[in-house]
Amino acid sequence: MTKPSTDLISAPVWDVFVRVFHWSLVTLFAISAITGKVGGGWIKWHMISGYAILALVLFRIVWGFVGAEYARFTSFVSGPARAIRYGLGLLKGGAQHVISHNPLGGLMVIVLLLLLALQAGFGLVSDDEIATTGPLARYVASETALKAMSWHRTLGDLLLILVGIHIAAVLFHVLVKKEGLIRAMFSGKKELPAELASEANAAKPASTTTGYVVISAAIAIVVIAVNWSSWFSK
Numbered sequence: 422m423t424k425p426s427t428d429l430i431s432a433p434v435w436d437v438f439v440r441v442f443h444w445s446l447v448t449l450f451a452i453s454a455i456t457g458k459v460g461g462g463w464i465k466w467h468m469i470s471g472y473a474i475l476a477l478v479l480f481r482i483v484w485g486f487v488g489a490e491y492a493r494f495t496s497f498v499s500g501p502a503r504a505i506r507y508g509l510g511l512l513k514g515g516a517q518h519v520i521s522h523n524p525l526g527g528l529m530v531i532v533l534l535l536l537l538a539l540q541a542g543f544g545l546v547s548d549d550e551i552a553t554t555g556p557l558a559r560y561v562a563s564e565t566a567l568k569a570m571s572w573h574r575t576l577g578d579l580l581l582i583l584v585g586i587h588i589a590a591v592l593f594h595v596l597v598k599k600e601g602l603i604r605a606m607f608s609g610k611k612e613l614p615a616e617l618a619s620e621a622n623a624a625k626p627a628s629t630t631t632g633y634v635v636i637s638a639a640i641a642i643v644v645i646a647v648n649w650s651s652w653f654s655k
C-alpha cells in the first residue's frame with residue numbers, strides 16, 4: 422500500500438530476524454567479495470563465508486513465506502507495472518510511503534536473494550583448476566565444474582554492480598526523500614502516515630520459535646551439503 426507524505430508515526434515493520442539477516446548478509450558479502458578478489462590463502466575463508474551466505478539466503482526465502490507480516494513476499498512482491506508506476510511517482514513527487522519494501526525495492530530483494538543462492542551454488546560445484554574445488558564438484562562433470570567457476574566470476578561482478586545499485590537506491594531514499602530506511606533496518610521501526618502506522622501496529626508479530634527452527638534447518642542443510650562427500654560417499 423502506498424501513501425503520500427503527511428505527519429508520520431513510528432511503527433514496527435522489520436522483525437528481529439530480518440534485521441539480523443540483513444546486517445549479517447552485509448558483513449558476509451563484504452568478506453566474500455574481498456576474499457574472492459584477493460584469492461590465494463583467503464579462499465578458505467571465502468568458502469566459509471559463502472556457506473554462511475547460503476544458509477542466510479535459504480533462511481530468508483523460507484521466512485518470506487512463514488515470517489512476520491512485512492517480511493513475507495506477499496507483502497512486497499508486485500508486478501512490473503506497479504513497480505514502474507511507483508518509480509514514476511517517486512520521480513515526480515515527495516516520499517511515497519509503504520509499510521514493507523516498495524515495489525521497486527521488492528523486485529531488487531528477490532533478484533538479490535536468487536542470485537546470491539545461485540552464486541553460492543556455482544561455488545559449491547566449481548573447480549578453479551588451481552587449488553580449489555567446491556565440496557560438490559565431484560558430483561558434476563569436470564567441464565561443468567570449470568564452467569561453474571567462470572559463471573561464478575561473472576556473477577560475482579554482476580552482484581557487486583547490483584549491490585551498488587541497491588545501496589545507491591537506499592541513499593536516494595534517505596538523502597533525497599528523507600525516509601529513515603537505514604535507521605529502520607536497525608530499529609525495526611519505520612516512520613509512517615497514521616493510517617499505515619495503525620495497520621503496521623495491528624499486524625501479527627513473527628513467531629520466534631519458527632524463526633529459530635527455520636534458521637537451524639537452513640544451517641543444517643548447508644552443513645550436510647558441504648560435508649556430503651566426506652560423510653556419505655565411499
Ligand code: HEM
Nearest residue numbers: 439443447450521522523526530533584588591602603606
Ligand atoms: C552498507 C550497505 C547497505 C545498506 C546501508 C543497506 C540498506 C538496506 C535497507 C535500508 C534496506 C531496507 C529497504 C526498504 O526499506 O525497503 C535493505 C534491504 C535489503 N538489503 Fe541492503 N543495504 C546494504 C547492503 C546490502 C548488501 C551488501 C546486500 C546483499 C548482498 C543487501 C541485501 C539486501 C536485502 C536482501 C534486503 C531485503 C531485506 C529483507 O527483506 O530481508 N544489502 N538494505
Ligand code: HEM
Nearest residue numbers: 453457458468471472474540541544545549553555574577
Ligand atoms: C554467495 C556467496 C558468494 C559470493 C558473493 C562470492 C563471490 C565471489 C567473487 C566476487 C569472486 C571473485 C571473482 C573474480 O575473480 O573476479 C569469487 C571467487 C571465488 N569463489 Fe566465490 N562467492 C561466494 C561463494 C562461494 C563458495 C560457496 C565457494 C566454494 C565453495 C566459492 C569459491 C570461489 C573460488 C574458488 C573463487 C576464486 C576464483 C578464481 O580462482 O579466480 N565462492 N567469489
